[in-house]
Amino acid sequence: MKILVCISVVPDTTTHIRFTDKMDALDTSGIQWIINPWDELALTRALEIREQPGSGVTQISVIHVGMKDTEPVIQKTLAVGADSACRINHAPADSLETASQIAEIVRKELFDLVMTGHDSADYNGSAVGEMLAELLGWASFSSISSLSVAGSVITLEREGDIRSETIIAKAPCVVTIQKGIAKDPRIPSLRGIMTARSKPLTVVEPVKCVPLTRFLRFENPAPRSQCRMVDASNVEELVNLLRNEANVL
Amino acid sequence: MDFQLSEEQKMIQQAARDYANRELIQDVLERDANSIYPAKHVKALADLGFMGMMVNPKYDGGGMDTISYVLAMEELSKVDASVAVIVSVNNSLVCYGLEEFGTEDQKEKYLRPLARGEIIGAFLLSEPEAGSDATSQHTLAEDLGDYYLLNGTKNWITNGNSASVYIVMAQTHPELKHKGINSLIVDRNSPGITLGPHEDKMGMRSSDTHSVMFTDVKVPKENRLGPDGFGFKMAMKTLEGGRLGIAAQALGIASGAYERALKYSKERKAFGTEIFNHQSVAFKLAEMYTRIETGRLLCFHAAWLKDKGLPYGTASAMAKYHCAETAMWVTTEAVQIHGGYGYVREYHVERLMREAKLTQIYEGTSEIQKLIISRDIFSK
Amino acid sequence: MSILIYAYQYGEKFPKPVLELASYASALAEQTGGTVTAIVTGNPRESDLEMLGQYGVSKIWVTPEPAGPSFDNRAYAALLASAAEGCGASFVLLADNAISRAVAPRMAVRLKAGYISGVAGLPLHMDPFTVKRSVFTGKASAYAEILTPVKVLILARNTWQTIENPVTCLIEKFTPAVSLPAPDFEVVKVMEQTGTIRLQDAEVVVSGGRGMKSADNWKLLEDLAGALGAALACSRPVTDEGWRPHQEHVGQTGKVIAPNLYIACGISGAIQHIGGISSSRVIIAINKDPEAPIFQFARFGIIGDLFQVLPALTQAVKKLKSE
Numbered sequence: 008m009k010i011l012v013c014i015s016v017v018p019d020t021t022t023h024i025r026f027t028d029k030m031d032a033l034d035t036s037g038i039q040w041i042i043n044p045w046d047e048l049a050l051t052r053a054l055e056i057r058e059q060p061g062s063g064v065t066q067i068s069v070i071h072v073g074m075k076d077t078e079p080v081i082q083k084t085l086a087v088g089a090d091s092a093c094r095i096n097h098a099p100a101d102s103l104e105t106a107s108q109i110a111e112i113v114r115k116e117l118f119d120l121v122m123t124g125h126d127s128a129d130y131n132g133s134a135v136g137e138m139l140a141e142l143l144g145w146a147s148f149s150s151i152s153s154l155s156v157a158g159s160v161i162t163l164e165r166e167g168d169i170r171s172e173t174i175i176a177k178a179p180c181v182v183t184i185q186k187g188i189a190k191d192p193r194i195p196s197l198r199g200i201m202t203a204r205s206k207p208l209t210v211v212e213p214v215k216c217v218p219l220t221r222f223l224r225f226e227n228p229a230p231r232s233q234c235r236m237v238d239a240s241n242v243e244e245l246v247n248l249l250r251n252e253a254n255v256l
Numbered sequence: 257m258d259f260q261l262s263e264e265q266k267m268i269q270q271a272a273r274d275y276a277n278r279e280l281i282q283d284v285l286e287r288d289a290n291s292i293y294p295a296k297h298v299k300a301l302a303d304l305g306f307m308g309m310m311v312n313p314k315y316d317g318g319g320m321d322t323i324s325y326v327l328a329m330e331e332l333s334k335v336d337a338s339v340a341v342i343v344s345v346n347n348s349l350v351c352y353g354l355e356e357f358g359t360e361d362q363k364e365k366y367l368r369p370l371a372r373g374e375i376i377g378a379f380l381l382s383e384p385e386a387g388s389d390a391t392s393q394h395t396l397a398e399d400l401g402d403y404y405l406l407n408g409t410k411n412w413i414t415n416g417n418s419a420s421v422y423i424v425m426a427q428t429h430p431e432l433k434h435k436g437i438n439s440l441i442v443d444r445n446s447p448g449i450t451l452g453p454h455e456d457k458m459g460m461r462s463s464d465t466h467s468v469m470f471t472d473v474k475v476p477k478e479n480r481l482g483p484d485g486f487g488f489k490m491a492m493k494t495l496e497g498g499r500l501g502i503a504a505q506a507l508g509i510a511s512g513a514y515e516r517a518l519k520y521s522k523e524r525k526a527f528g529t530e531i532f533n534h535q536s537v538a539f540k541l542a543e544m545y546t547r548i549e550t551g552r553l554l555c556f557h558a559a560w561l562k563d564k565g566l567p568y569g570t571a572s573a574m575a576k577y578h579c580a581e582t583a584m585w586v587t588t589e590a591v592q593i594h595g596g597y598g599y600v601r602e603y604h605v606e607r608l609m610r611e612a613k614l615t616q617i618y619e620g621t622s623e624i625q626k627l628i629i630s631r632d633i634f635s636k
Numbered sequence: 637m638s639i640l641i642y643a644y645q646y647g648e649k650f651p652k653p654v655l656e657l658a659s660y661a662s663a664l665a666e667q668t669g670g671t672v673t674a675i676v677t678g679n680p681r682e683s684d685l686e687m688l689g690q691y692g693v694s695k696i697w698v699t700p701e702p703a704g705p706s707f708d709n710r711a712y713a714a715l716l717a718s719a720a721e722g723c724g725a726s727f728v729l730l731a732d733n734a735i736s737r738a739v740a741p742r743m744a745v746r747l748k749a750g751y752i753s754g755v756a757g758l759p760l761h762m763d764p765f766t767v768k769r770s771v772f773t774g775k776a777s778a779y780a781e782i783l784t785p786v787k788v789l790i791l792a793r794n795t796w797q798t799i800e801n802p803v804t805c806l807i808e809k810f811t812p813a814v815s816l817p818a819p820d821f822e823v824v825k826v827m828e829q830t831g832t833i834r835l836q837d838a839e840v841v842v843s844g845g846r847g848m849k850s851a852d853n854w855k856l857l858e859d860l861a862g863a864l865g866a867a868l869a870c871s872r873p874v875t876d877e878g879w880r881p882h883q884e885h886v887g888q889t890g891k892v893i894a895p896n897l898y899i900a901c902g903i904s905g906a907i908q909h910i911g912g913i914s915s916s917r918v919i920i921a922i923n924k925d926p927e928a929p930i931f932q933f934a935r936f937g938i939i940g941d942l943f944q945v946l947p948a949l950t951q952a953v954k955k956l957k958s959e
Contacts, residue, residue, distance in 0.1 A: 020888045020908045024775045044889045079263045086267060102741065102751070125737070128888060130771050130778075131754055134741035137709060141745040146820060147709045149738040152882075166883070168733045169646050169834070172706055173825035186875075186890055187882040194274045197305030197318040200267045219750035219784050223766060226777040228914065234921070234931045239940025242949045245920070246956050248936060253918045255840070255897040256864075256956065523927045 008156060008178060009066040009116075010057075012050045013109055013123035013135060014084060015043035016077040020128055026225045033129075033225070040080050042192075045124025051189040053122060054088045056156050063158045066090050070112060072105045074098050078208065085203035086195035092208045100218035106138035107216040113143060119178035120161060125150055125185045130222075133183075140181035148176060152187035261323070268324045271304065272331035280336040287338065287462035288607055291454065293418060294339050294462050301339070302373020306332075307346050311355055311371040315363055318371075322497075322559035326504040330552075333508025334515065337611040338462030340508065344501035345414045346370065350377030353423055353439070353494045357482045366421055366441055378419035379498075380410040380468060381491055387411075388624050390425075390491065391434040395470065397426035404428070404440060404480070406448075406473040412618070416466030417451055420444045424470070425487050437487035441479040448473035459610030498619045500558050500572040506579035506615035507551045513583075513590035513608045514544045520594055520603075537593055544586045551579040570632040576615075577625035583612035637670035640725035641693070642716055644735060645676070648684055651837065652798065653731035653791075655691050659799040660791055661729050662692025663758055670726070675719045675810065677701045677712075682807070689805030691798065697723075697810030704819035706826075707735065711816045713742035718812035720747055720786070728788045733836065736790050743788060750782035753790035773888045773911035793836070794894035794915060835884065838867035840897045841916075843886060845871040845909075847902020847923060847942060851879035856946040857901060863953040869893065871903045887912035902942050905930025922946070 018024070018038045025034040042050070050069065057064040069084045071077060072095045081092045093112060099105040113121060121140075126133040140147035152171075153164035161176045166185065195203075237245045250256040261269070280297060287294055301307060309325050311317020318324075325347060333340040354367040369375045386392045395408025406426055413422075422442040429436025442449075452467030482490050518541055521532040531537045554575040561568035587609035591598035598605045616622045641661045643654045661672045673695040674688050685696050697719060702711035716739060720728045728743065730736035737753065744751035754769040756777065764781045770792060771778045835841065842861040844854065854868075861868050869886040870879070886893055888908040894915035901922045903909060910933055913919065921934035922945050931937045938945055 018772075020773075020911070021906070023907065024772045026776070079266065082263060083267060083270075103745070106745075128773060131773060133737050133753060134744075134751060137713075137738060137741035138745050140709070141713065141742040147738070147742070148821075149709060150734050166734065167707065168735060168836075170826055170828045172823050172827070174706070175822040175824055177820055186885060191278065194271050194278075194304060195267060196303065197268060197271070197309060197320060197324075200264055200271065201313075201319060203267075204264070219748075220752055220780055220782050222771075223779045223781055225771070226768075226779070228774075228776065231933055232935070234934045234937045236937050236939065239938050239945050242938070242945060242952045243955075245936060245938065245949065246952045249897065249918070249920075250956065253897075253935065255918050256953075523929060525927070 008062075008064050008119045008159065009068070010053045010064055011113060011118040011121045012046065012053055012067065012069045012084075012089070013121065013139070014046045014050070014069045014071045014081065015124065015127040015129070015135075016040050016071065016073055016080045017043045017127055017129040020044065024227070026227070030224045030226065031222075040077065042080055042083065043124050043127045043129075044192075045126060045184050045186075047192040048186065048189050049122040049124055049184040050084055050087070050089065051192050052154055052184065054193065055189060056154070059155075061158075062156050064156060068093065068118070070095070070109055072097055072099050072108045072213075081208060082203050083195060085206045085208065086199040087193045088199065089206075091206055093211060094208065095211050095213050097213035101220045102132035102134035103138055104216050104218050106135050106142055108213050109135070109139055110142040111214050112211065113139070119159070120156070121179075121181045123181070123183055125183040136181050136183035143179075143181070145179050145181055146176065147181040147183070148174060149183045150185050151182045152185055154182060154184070154188060261327070265324050265327060268320065269327040269331055272306070272328040275301065275304065276332050276335035280332065280339055284336045284462070285601055285604075285607070289601065291456065291461045293464045294336075294342070295418075297339050298342055298373070298376065298418070301343060306343055307373030307376065308351050308371025309347055311351050311367065315355065315367045316371045317351065322500065322562045323556060326500065326555045326559045329501055329504035330508035330511065333505040334512030336462065337505055337509050337608070338460045340505045341414055341460055341463050342376065342418075344498070344505060345379055346373070346376045348497040348501040349379035349494055350421065350423055352497050353379075353481060353490060354441070356493070357439075357486070357490050359478075361478065362441060362481070370421065375420035376415055376418060377421040377423060378413050378415040379494070380413055380422050380424040382411045382413075384409055384411050388621055391488065393425055393427045393437050395424070395426040397428045397438050397440060397475065399428055403477055404438070404475045406440065406442065406470040406475055408470055410468045412455070413466050413468050414463055416468055417454070417464045422468070423481070425491050429485060432485060434488040435485050437491075438484065439481040439487035439490045440475045441481065442473065442475050446473050446475070458613060459607065460614050495619060496569040496572050497562065499576040499625070500555065500562070500568075502615055502619045503551070503555050503558070503572065503575035503579040506576070506583040506612065507548065507555055509608050509612045509615065510544070510548050510551065510579065510583040510586040513587040513605050514541070514548055516603070516605055517541065517544070517590040517593040520597070531593070540589050540593065544589060547582045547586065551575065551582050554578050570629055573620070573625040573628040576620065577622050577629065580612070580615040580622055583615050587612040637668040637726040638724050639665050639670050639672045639727045639729060640720050640723055641672060641674050641729045642736065642739075643674040643676050643688060643693075643696075644731070644733075645678065645680060645684070648681055650684060650687060653733065653793065653837070655798040656796045657729055657731045657791055658688055658691035658693050659801070660758075660796040661727075662801050663799070664727065664729075665692065667758060668726075668762065671695065673697060673723045673725070675699065675716065677715070685807055686805060690800055690802050692801035692803055693805055694803045696805060696807045698807065699810040699812065702816045705821065705823040708819035709738045709742055711819060712739045713746060714814055714816050715812050717743045717746040718814050719810060722810065722813060726786060728786070730788075730790045732790050732793050740788050740790055747786050747788065748784065749786035749788045750784040751788040752780050752782060754792045755789045756792050756795040770915070773892060774914040775907070775911050792894070792915070794896075794917070833865065833867040835867045835869055835886070835891060836893055838893070838895050840864045840866035840899075841869050841886075841893060841895045842866045842899045842901065843869035843871065843903060844874060844901045845903030846873040847904075848874070848879070853943070854880065856943065856950075860899070860946055860950045860953065863950050863957065866899075871906075871909050900930050900934070901946065903930055904928045905933060
């Protein structure tokens, strides 16, 4: 089985988000870029699966749609154990563009399982995996918190709104990954870091695609009003405030 | 001149930072309080490749440059200098000496498992009556033809209990003074080795420090590093690199304390504003930052010289001297910025302050570093 | 302009997010001069369906659940796209939940429609169509434009109130114009989440952080949650320690919630955590550290020992509820 993990590159989740003076783009100065946390969990799980005897996983590749400056982050995916990476040289304006570019590659390279995070920590599109599945005409399973592979049998746990299910799915399919799938992302070993450079990182030019949505401008949230302190020995006052002032009880 | 790190170097730095922030931080307070050896961390760091970073890959090392080593040491030390010193001793005192001066057989037998981190090593130079004055070794390695007979006591040995391999400096030809010293590879399991009690230290409490006693320990001749009488020179060459590891450790202790102080000063309010806005605190942070950056440049410079194969003994002495003094000053001021919180264990800075003190003492005191530097100045 | 909403049911009733969605759609219809159609799958009770009419839905299409062992993203996307085409919808609106996030992007591709999730409030302009949405997990907002005639939107949670707007409501059967793809998977086990209040739907959430010190102390939070009828949540260190299951992790990489009342107990308020709760209407912080950043985001705060404050608060709530 060949697994493809879609990687988005996002600001570190501890970043204080700031925008340019015109408020029409992210101020990228001083930002540390990381693999989108859910994508990283997806990759971690893919690597774990490959290590299990009988998984039949022969290849783990990662794909990213972005400009050259994202390559150091892609290198990390190779350092932790992905076999190869592909970067589609394009700055996508919306999720459909990303999905369309990835679909082109999947059609050519015949992957069996595509994994991606169920959301991205930057623009929160949470759409690439599902759009990709639709473009490919594949089945898709979302909010997956457990995944195992044995030959062509894919077993997954899907967390729905009111129930969770254990599902046996067939390849090919797209799964979108949420927390629980793997514990912590891996720290690359030094050997992994040194061998990452010798693994293939292919750069592909984008196909033509028109975005259907775009961002006009951004806004930081309005500052919150001052916190009103209540004495620890007087919780009744807090309850009164909640009932009579905030109207939440 | 290029002040930019390579992508690999950044990734190594990040890997060490991730490990420290994710794993070391979890139990560092408990290990410090109860002097617990970090066995699981040593194993994990070995698996990640940190125990033989600079060893040639043909001996299962990482093949990294010294800059990468400095970066890793700094990141680990920001959170846990005890773990960092275990890494430092194995890398720059044990692996370095074996790779540089060992025979092929010695490398196959000892360097390979040490570089993989399957076993760790210790470097035994200090004695009860020979600390800074390393020329006056009282431990004897009597040449008995096929083997050396080792007798004596070594002090303050980092990894004293956890090491499987000792590199021991001992006197074979007392009449030749330091030119009679040999450096021997000693299996920890050899009959006649006894350990003193675990030293109850002020800081670095998670590393195991012991005195080691040798009573009629037989060491095969083939376990001598370099030619007869090379031991002292070998020790001095090795310590040049060791100093750099400790410089980077001190740098990490300083920057760890600085980062905590900076964060605290942005959160803590006094007189109606974050204390960062008070000049007395802001200037202190500015000075910390400047001294730390100076230390970083000194470390990088020494590492760069070493990687280029140029003499770096004075550069590493300056790096160690400056970084150790900086660590002591920065950690003390970081406690001050934290006020009462700084004096309790939960906030880490008092521990960093205790750890900083040792960097002024071990692998050559600050005074010895000044001696090295001054001799170099006057010889020019 | 025709507006289609997807009105899902849990059990028999329409949950509150659907009524909020209907209210939003009805406001949008007023702005654009259109009508609201709801598509409902399964065998809903007529009395439940009529409820949608109370919130401005003038037509309901009822259609059988697509065949298959369980919910299939592909089949539902085809079904909803067919309904959207059937009613000539310019807008397809969905509430924010796992089903919507699974279906809406696929449906948008089928409809060649622009898709935006996390929509907060009515459009600022119709031409070009511009809405406000949250980005960076609540750390910022964006004004985003959709360039296509058909638009697929997911309404963010707790950004729109339910507003009664009774209209005459026509109930019809709907048959999709396309044959739905047959699902090709098996469901081998189902675990219903019953009894407890779902975190994402909860009006009140009681949440614990590292300050709770151990898993055993969760009893205090359970008691408070019980008294308030609240769901339980926690910060990331808590799931990392294994004190609570990951499903309860709220924050940037966990669940993003927007309850009316969020009570943060022993949570310092790291920026990643704030990202997951910033849309909450009222945040209460209880922490022993007066400098904890959480107080910058809270409306009410108590500095004190959780192990004393929590039992007292539980008692005070119980007293109030019994009055």
